[in-house]
Amino acid sequence: MSLVTLIPFNKPSLVGNEIEYLRDAIRRGQLSGDGYYTGKCNARIAAETNGLRALITHSCTAALEMAAMLCDLGPGDEVILPSFTFVSTANAIVLRGAVPVFVDVLANTLNIDPVRVEAAVTARTKAIFAVHYAGFPADMDALAAIAERHGLWLVEDAAQAFGSTYKGRRAGGLADIGAISFHETKNVISGEGGAIIVNRPELVQRAEIIREKGTNRSQFFRGEVDKYTWVDVGSSYLPGELIASYLFAQLEMADEVTARRKALFARYHAAFAPLEAAGRLRRPRWVAGSETNGHMYYLLLRDQSDRDRFIDHMRAQEIGTPFHYVPLHSSPAGKRFGRTSGSVEVTERTWSTLVRLPMFYELGAQIDQVIERALEYFSRVEANRP
Numbered sequence: 001m002s003l004v005t006l007i008p009f010n011k012p013s014l015v016g017n018e019i020e021y022l023r024d025a026i027r028r029g030q031l032s033g034d035g036y037y038t039g040k041c042n043a044r045i046a047a048e049t050n051g052l053r054a055l056i057t058h059s060c061t062a063a064l065e066m067a068a069m070l071c072d073l074g075p076g077d078e079v080i081l082p083s084f085t086f087v088s089t090a091n092a093i094v095l096r097g098a099v100p101v102f103v104d105v106l107a108n109t110l111n112i113d114p115v116r117v118e119a120a121v122t123a124r125t126k127a128i129f130a131v132h133y134a135g136f137p138a139d140m141d142a143l144a145a146i147a148e149r150h151g152l153w154l155v156e157d158a159a160q161a162f163g164s165t166y167k168g169r170r171a172g173g174l175a176d177i178g179a180i181s182f183h184e185t186k187n188v189i190s191g192e193g194g195a196i197i198v199n200r201p202e203l204v205q206r207a208e209i210i211r212e213k214g215t216n217r218s219q220f221f222r223g224e225v226d227k228y229t230w231v232d233v234g235s236s237y238l239p240g241e242l243i244a245s246y247l248f249a250q251l252e253m254a255d256e257v258t259a260r261r262k263a264l265f266a267r268y269h270a271a272f273a274p275l276e277a278a279g280r281l282r283r284p285r286w287v288a289g290s291e292t293n294g295h296m297y298y299l300l301l302r303d304q305s306d307r308d309r310f311i312d313h314m315r316a317q318e319i320g321t322p323f324h325y326v327p328l329h330s331s332p333a334g335k336r337f338g339r340t341s342g343s344v345e346v347t348e349r350t351w352s353t354l355v356r357l358p359m360f361y362e363l364g365a366q367i368d369q370v371i372e373r374a375l376e377y378f379s380r381v382e383a384n385r386p
């Protein structure tokens, strides 16, 4: 087998002034965090998400950990989240000593099912952590109503959803707290990177403190206190200026990046329509009023063996098409630290049948090869199936 993949699943690209801004950051003489480019990123992300205050972090994982601290999660508390998500959504809860309560996702959007959420609420529930899978927003109005009814925090894991919209509003600005990823697999990237969006005024100052090792350093630099000291729990969640400068160049191009990915998404969607009409596979679904940022294109195949054979077929053509998310409720750590509420049938079916297709800024005309090879699987390979 070749070590070089002809068409990888993901490939990071320079999209604008990254090199120039990296040089400029070095020239400015501050490589630690919260300098010139951090300020520019924070302002831009707040504007893009319509969030109250955005603070860049070194990952979405870090932003979720900060969110868990801002919700004051602790032993005895429960947080409801989808089982079909990345480990970081749950780890943030477990790190505070609280219990993740896994629920199922909806079969159409693959996002957390509000009916299951409501059924999972107990006297110990403190928060709901929703995820926008593949950049499709979760049903935030239904979740906000449940949160309000039961006095819960609502947190948005918008790791994959920077640039997505829900009823005209941007993901990241839809809940009490939002968390975004700028990991190199995402639309807008800085290698590792993320941001927390704080949408409640009473949480803003504490978010700054938690991000700065539990100190009031940010207030000190604004001249609001005459010395800075340890005032709360916290950690080091801020990235340095090299990351921020790279990220700012990408943020400047966010609309262009999103438009390109949406065009690729549309191309895939049209190409697989006949197979869906024939009942051979299922394409992504979304609800009226929500719009993806084109982060990911996935297909749901008939069963696990079909999915695995598809991946093998594509791998033989050197095209990367990975599956996604071993459900957290069935993982060793999920069983140890969390519990499951209700049936998780959709999650189990989804993880065993889902496959993701290559999606990146420079994919361009190579998408035709991906589609051609995929269609070949469904015609030739399938036709020859014993």
Ligand SMILES: Cc1ncc(COP(=O)(O)O)c(C=O)c1O
Binding pocket: 058, 059, 060, 061, 062, 085, 086, 088, 089, 131, 157, 159, 160, 180, 181, 182, 183, 193, 194
């Ligand atoms: C839903 C979700 N949450 C959190 C993360 C973690 O993001 P990061 O790698 O920036 O920590 C990811 C990463 O892919 C994700 O998909």
